[in-house]
Amino acid sequence: MTPAKQQSSPVSTVYAGPSADSVQNPLPSATAVETAKVLAEVELPTISKGPIIRRPRVVAAVENLGLEARAVARVQTLAEKYGRGPVMLAMPGRKMALVLHPEHVHRILEESPEPFATAETLKRHALKHFEPQVALVSHGAERSRRRETNEKVLDHQQAIHHMAEQFLPAVREEAQTLLKQVDAAGGTLDYSSYYKAWFRVVNRVVLGDSYRDDTELLELMETQRARGNWAFLRPVDTEARDDIHTRIKQAVAKAEPGSIAAYMAQMQDRGESATSPDEDAQQIPQWLFAFDPAGMSSYRGLALLASHPDQLEAVRQQIDQEAQQHAPLLPLLRATVLESLRLWATTPMILRETTREVEFENGVMPEGTTVLIFAPFFHRDEKNLDYAHTFSPEVWNHERTREEWPLVPFSSGPAVCPGRNLVQLLTSNFMAEIVGQRSIDLLSHDLEPGRLPALLNNFSLKFHLSER
């Protein structure tokens, strides 16, 4: 381990070098050629698309060139050769392992953050541009209390957030405004209008109604996220970062009724928060950032429904059945969003970093290894899943267990996304307004049931909406 690497390790301060175990019983190692292929075919497209904020032109190129399917095929080839793995990549100056077996996905996610830290080095460099104290890149006691704050504020175990009835009017109103805009535009729905409407919902739910049209904070976030795409290759713009945090702290202090910011402020006032107001403000950029993939996945979900009339019909029946409820659960729309995320994962690389040596059946993984779980390999592996390329909402009709194949759009285990239920609540109700009130035709793509593409470019997806 180089001194520079030691400094950037999330937990270890002293590393005595590899133990006899990791030397005498190493994990299998990919050849230099295989490693180069993984870098070129798996990592490069993922990083080029933009891990923190998508680059629309690259997403279009990756879709057109079929690079996502090639990435899955590359990992399948390695799995055939190396069996259970994990396989170490032959990276000069960097220890990196690729996970190949479903059991190891479960294990690694369950054993996070020790010995598999969420605060992986590259991720820390990417997120330091706008949220250096967020739970995801924290470790030890800091991580525990920041995680706890997220769990409480986001009501993470509850399918229906306790403030749902306060959030849903914003969801319905903004969907209505979007539908009026679409009608005025002759029925065409494109991603740009959807994204803007969606973020009006997000601003209102997270920060409060008066933030509905606050595009400045979102633009600041977008600029910092674009820097985050370059991780350590770009210096941090501390002024812009401070600006984000100041604005967010002001929103929490304002505590507009019905917003999550207000709930956070109440927790602070009642002394129920283990985190300081500063740390609290550092958690919120992650939410604003992560509501972006929620927009993408729900929009792609509309494409799934438009291409699967039977599923759309079932969804509409459920919308009608739950119409009288103040906070409908809408399981089929939730499953549609989960399927969209399985088919087109918005966090394709789940990264961990070992805080010590870890023993696997095939050998020992050294301390300080970056562990790559490439979700599309597990989500779209037609060699093991008969529903790999099919829209199959039924795979989400129960809480998935450890005994099952790992489908991990929101990760899993102690670091599972604490926003997952809130995302599903808001997206399902937003989509319900659209497909409940309009007929929907997909204009831009031809999705063939049973042969769904490896990537669906949300930016170019277009629909025609008409009166039902």
Ligand code: HEM
């Ligand atoms: C479709 C939308 C979303 C997806 C697919 C998603 C997915 C994920 C994934 C895969 C992780 C784990 C990342 C890792 O381990 O490296 C994660 C973590 C996290 N997500 Fe989400 N997320 C979404 C939206 C949200 C939203 C809207 C919020 C907040 C309102 C949120 C809050 C968080 C937080 C705080 C973490 C860090 C958890 C920890 O480290 O303990 N996410 N998310």
